[in-house]
Amino acid sequence: MPTYEYECDGCGRRFEQWQPITADALTQCPDCGGSLQRLVSGGAGFIVKGAASRSGTGRGGCSLEREGRTCCGRAERCDAPRCEE
Numbered sequence: 001m002p003t004y005e006y007e008c009d010g011c012g013r014r015f016e017q018w019q020p021i022t023a024d025a026l027t028q029c030p031d032c033g034g035s036l037q038r039l040v041s042g043g044a045g046f047i048v049k050g051a052a053s054r055s056g057t058g059r060g061g062c063s064l065e066r067e068g069r070t071c072c073g074r075a076e077r078c079d080a081p082r083c084e085e
């Protein structure tokens with residue numbers, strides 16, 4: 001469930017609220033009853049989990065395991081991003 005940040009126009013209170021993505025934005029301050037503005041925040045990043053992310057065999061990692069050779073022709077693992085093509 002996303003967390004939204006709000007600021008009251010009346011009292012200046014700022015707070016965060018967990019809401020379903022389908023829920024309407026809050027409109028009234030719980031403290032003073034003033035009108036609220038939903039703020040645009042930086043959000044959160046995401047973490048990729050799984051074997052590919054740990055071994056470097058995922059997109060952008062060394063291609064030795066996928067193709068039998070690295071993108072630069074080495075026979076050993078280079079642990080570098082793919083070469084520019």
